[in-house]
Amino acid sequence: MTPDQRDELASALLDGVLPADQADAARRDAAVVARLAELEAARELLRSVPPPEPTARVRALAAAKAAFDEDGGAAIAAAPGVVRDVRDALLPGRPPAPVADVTHHRRARRSGTRWLGAAAAAILVLVGVVSLAVVGGGGSHEDEAATTAAPNDVAESADDSAGTEAEASEQGGAAPGAGDRSLGAPGAPVDMGDLGTFSSAAALVARVEAVRDREAASRTADAPASSPEPSDGAASEGADDSGSQTTIAELSALSLCPASGWPPALRDAAAIRLHGRATVDGTEVDVWVVEPVRDDGDGRDRVVALDETCAAVVDQPVP
């Protein structure tokens, strides 16, 4: 065996790429084993790399971020699949999330952080109430106003995006506190997923009708096996006390169009039953199926489809 052959064998042994029989034979050769030890030692020395200077690391990351903001951010927004691929590569083992696009992903993230803000606000309210009680159970109206206003400030500073959405909601003309108004159905509306691509609004409405009917049939079939549910109207009213309602602000986070831009049929709906995404005539839209307010029209569900500019591509009763 020449020295080169011995080195190749020892290197392959080090990498664990030899078949079992060849590896066993190599381990019986003292010269190969000795060379293997030397290669291992050299590898250990090679691996001991001093860490980068913190300032250099920060500078490099800042430069990359600036480059990303200049070029990459727009590029990624145009190619959302890249986000999923990179995330999967960096976080192997994570189940793929149903991310439709970056905008949606970011809004979903905002939704998560908004809960933190809300939790912080709730804690501050609690602390404020206890403090007032300890101080003497009294105080002027101004004091109370200051105490209750503080958590809102904290919540807004804790999450700019949540604050922005709340402000936008109010600027959009919704009733005061509309962002916190609970909708009838407990939990989030049923997710219809991606409904597909349609050449016209009528085709979308037909598809939504089919999905809604199937969903209603499914609910009816499931009803006896799960907790008994009252009729639709009673469910809407009773769910307000369940503590698991979905607020407009939460639904806004799901939507391409924030709640401030919602038309009255959606904003003032008694309940939002279904939500999905679709593409109509080349425009991506959010599709909502809502239960209208009691005294509005004929009581039939409405389908409302909004694009990202909040233009209503569809707003009509479901046949």
Next chain:
Amino acid sequence: LWRLCRRVVGNDADAQDALQEALIAIARGIRRYDGRAAFTTWSYRVATNACLDELRKRRRRPLPDPIGSGPAFAAGEPGHSAGADLLDRAGVRSSAGHAGHDPGVEAVADRVDVDAALAQLPHDFRLAVVLRDLCDLDYAEIGRVLDIPPGTVRSRIARARAHLADLLGNPTPSPDRPTASP
């Protein structure tokens, strides 16, 4: 990526430049990542190109005299290394034995040794062994990064390792400078 850059270009300052260029290139080029290779493999390929660019730039500018790049080591003389030279210059090691032995200084000496040993390898060999032993890529991934067949990767790694072992292993170790071999 830092470890890759540091080992390929051989010093902190150039490695910092290469790393920054690599990160910028990744940020700008991420749209071109098509998912066919693992993201890490793609990143290493980008970083490898940044390192090679850095080495090309360095070739065009004068280099300061690196510590220990004396003629003996440059010639690959067995039993003497840049690190040993550093210890000699620092007066840490006496010719008589272990006097003054300091693990911190030894570590620095080892680092200098590795840099100097790697500097003697052709770039292609250096990259192959660094991608394998530092980045833990397999032969096929290294082949994709360097655009060479896996068989070539395997032989380059073997030859690079052998060269490094000869240079770093101190075939004729002095009693006060133990080798890293078990």
